[in-house]
Amino acid sequence: MITLTEIIDLYRNRGQSQYGGEAVSQLEHALQCATLAEEAGKSSSLIAASLLHDLGHLVHHLGEEPALQGIDDRHEDRAVPVLETLFPAAVTTPIRLHVAAKRYLCAVEDSYWASLSHASKRSLELQGGVFTPEAAKAFIQQSYAEDAVELRRWDDLAKVAELKTPDLDHFLPILLDACGNEVLP
Ligand code: FE
Numbered sequence: 652m653i654t655l656t657e658i659i660d661l662y663r664n665r666g667q668s669q670y671g672g673e674a675v676s677q678l679e680h681a682l683q684c685a686t687l688a689e690e691a692g693k694s695s696s697l698i699a700a701s702l703l704h705d706l707g708h709l710v711h712h713l714g715e716e717p718a719l720q721g722i723d724d725r726h727e728d729r730a731v732p733v734l735e736t737l738f739p740a741a742v743t744t745p746i747r748l749h750v751a752a753k754r755y756l757c758a759v760e761d762s763y764w765a766s767l768s769h770a771s772k773r774s775l776e777l778q779g780g781v782f783t784p785e786a787a788k789a790f791i792q793q794s795y796a797e798d799a800v801e802l803r804r805w806d807d808l809a810k811v812a813e814l815k816t817p818d819l820d821h822f823l824p825i826l827l828d829a830c831g832n833e834v835l836p
Contacts, residue, residue, distance in 0.1 A: 655830065661709050675811065675814075684806055687701065697745065702825075703746060708724065727748070727750040734746065738830050740794070745798040748793065758784065
């Protein structure tokens with residue numbers, strides 16, 4: 652079972668890797684995403700989910716950019732078993748659904764696909780492509796699907812080179828609150 656300290660260390664030690672063909676590192680992407688959630692006044696659960704949503708990219712050994720080799724790393728599923736011993740469904744479910752949320756938004760919003768980065772459009776195909784209208788309807792009826800859609804929008808925006816954000820330490824109390832602890836395990 653992983654501890655919160657070990658999760659933070661993963662970001663400190665492996666977070667410098669590039670974020671899937673974008674102009675930011677994994678750590679910068681995570682911090683930008685969490686900052687957007689915090690600025691939107693969201694719960695500690697959704698801020699924590701935003702910070703940790705791509706943890707799955709840090710726990711596999713498929714190289715930095717498996718999508719370039721045509722491999723879907725299934726990072727949204729890899730993160731959940733790691734996190735669910737520490738965090739409730741309010742954190743892990745939006746993470747598990749954040750890739751499906753892209754497939755959903757492509758299906759229901761005309762302008763969304765065009766707004767995606769080149770790397771996101773490429774990975775969309777590996778991830779199963781745009782949802783059919785039926786699949787989109789089924790998706791949004793799931794618990795925490797609305798949270799996953801919000802997370803997805805911050806995820807798409809959290810790719811700004813050189814943007815200043817609060818650091819990991821700033822988010823520690825929020826992570827502790829989200830997992831119901833008062834001290835760092
Ligand atoms: Fe992301």
